[in-house]
Amino acid sequence: MRIDKLLSSMGLASRTESAKAAKQGLIKVNGNIISKSDIKVNPDTDVIEFMGKNISYKSNIYIMMNKPSGVVSSTDGKDGDTVISLLPEDLQKCGLFPCGRLDKDTVGLLIITNDGATSHYLLSPKRHVSKIYYVKTAFPVTENDIKLLETGVQLDKGDIARPANVQKVSENEIYITIVEGMYHQIKRMLEAVNNKVTFLERVEFGTLSLDTSLKRGEWRYLTQDEIDILLRQTK
Ligand code: URA
Numbered sequence: 001m002r003i004d005k006l007l008s009s010m011g012l013a014s015r016t017e018s019a020k021a022a023k024q025g026l027i028k029v030n031g032n033i034i035s036k037s038d039i040k041v042n043p044d045t046d047v048i049e050f051m052g053k054n055i056s057y058k059s060n061i062y063i064m065m066n067k068p069s070g071v072v073s074s075t076d077g078k079d080g081d082t083v084i085s086l087l088p089e090d091l092q093k094c095g096l097f098p099c100g101r102l103d104k105d106t107v108g109l110l111i112i113t114n115d116g117a118t119s120h121y122l123l124s125p126k127r128h129v130s131k132i133y134y135v136k137t138a139f140p141v142t143e144n145d146i147k148l149l150e151t152g153v154q155l156d157k158g159d160i161a162r163p164a165n166v167q168k169v170s171e172n173e174i175y176i177t178i179v180e181g182m183y184h185q186i187k188r189m190l191e192a193v194n195n196k197v198t199f200l201e202r203v204e205f206g207t208l209s210l211d212t213s214l215k216r217g218e219w220r221y222l223t224q225d226e227i228d229i230l231l232r233q234t235k
Contacts, residue, residue, distance in 0.1 A: 003027065003048070004037040006057060008090040011221065012050060015090070026051050061094055062227050063087070063112040064208065068216035073101040073110060083110060086217055099123065100181055100205075108134075108202035109210040112219070121234040122206060128179035129206045129233075133186050136199035140171040145193040149176065153192040161189050175203070207233060 004018035013021060018037040025033045028049040029041055041048060043057035067073065067083055075084050075097050083098055099111040099119040113119055122129050152163045165177040178185060187197045203210045207229045214220060222230070 001041060001043060002038055003029070003034070003041050006041065006043055006048070007037075007050060007055075009061075009094050010055070010058065011061065011088070011091050011094070012055070013090075014088070021051065060115040060118075061091070061096060061113060062115065062222040062230070063091075063096070063219050064211055064214070064222055064226075065110045065112055065219040066210060066214035066216050067102055067107055067110040067202075069105050069107050071217075072104050073098040083112060087112070087219065102202060103184065103187075103200070106200045106202065107216060108200075109205050109208065110202070111205060111208065111222075118231065118234050122230075123181060125180060130177050130179050130204070131181065131202060131206075132175055132177045132204035134169075134199075134201045134203050135174050135176055135186060135190065135197055137172045137174070137190060138196040138198050139194075141166075141168060141174050141193075141195065145195065146174075148193050149189060153189055155182070155185075155188040155192055159188075161185060161192070164189065172198075177204075206230065 004015045007013045007018050008015055015037070018027070021027050022035055022037040027034050027037065029039070030047050048055045065083060065086065071081050071083050071086065073083050075082060084092055084096060087096065095114040096112050097114070099113055100123050102108070102110055121127060146166045146168065149164050149166050153161050155161055159182055161178070161182070162180055167175040169175065176186060186200055190197050208226060211220065
């Protein structure tokens, strides 16, 4: 594999940046400075150093994004309106996709990865991975509504939502935990109790919590600890 491809696939440097770094002597392979960024390396056996740090190649990428409103959770859409288009160009070429969907107007925690198996596991209805949403509603949420949501409600089109866990924050604000991921599920659950969602934010997904230091539209790589915990679940 070409070293510039390796560095870009890890999101460390674009091809142009790799070429510059090589010219500046900032890339070493097995202890030797390389002057060109198109040389081939074996990521399993070669010791690669980039800007003074050893690189351990990982083909899988895991990103946490604080999804803003107004972009779709898919890989293709009109120019600039997908979550993938918010990533740097190099990362856009790494086969990344969102792990599950949030509606265009929903904000908050979205995992973006190129690890199909893990994504499949996390989204499988059999796995009951929990998701917590912060919800603002048009009308007060009553104790009776909470009881209904916690028992399981009948949605439109005949779907039934499993029992959720609801924490009331104020008259028009709740946290709701669900273990499914049906289309527009939270909006439909609130409609089932004659209410309406006016703001929806995902704050937790499985073992991951939204990093509140990320502004809307910002992203970061998952830490190694977060990745280890995430992958441990799927074993
Ligand atoms: N439920 C919804 O209604 N919308 C989302 O985006 C996520 C969950």
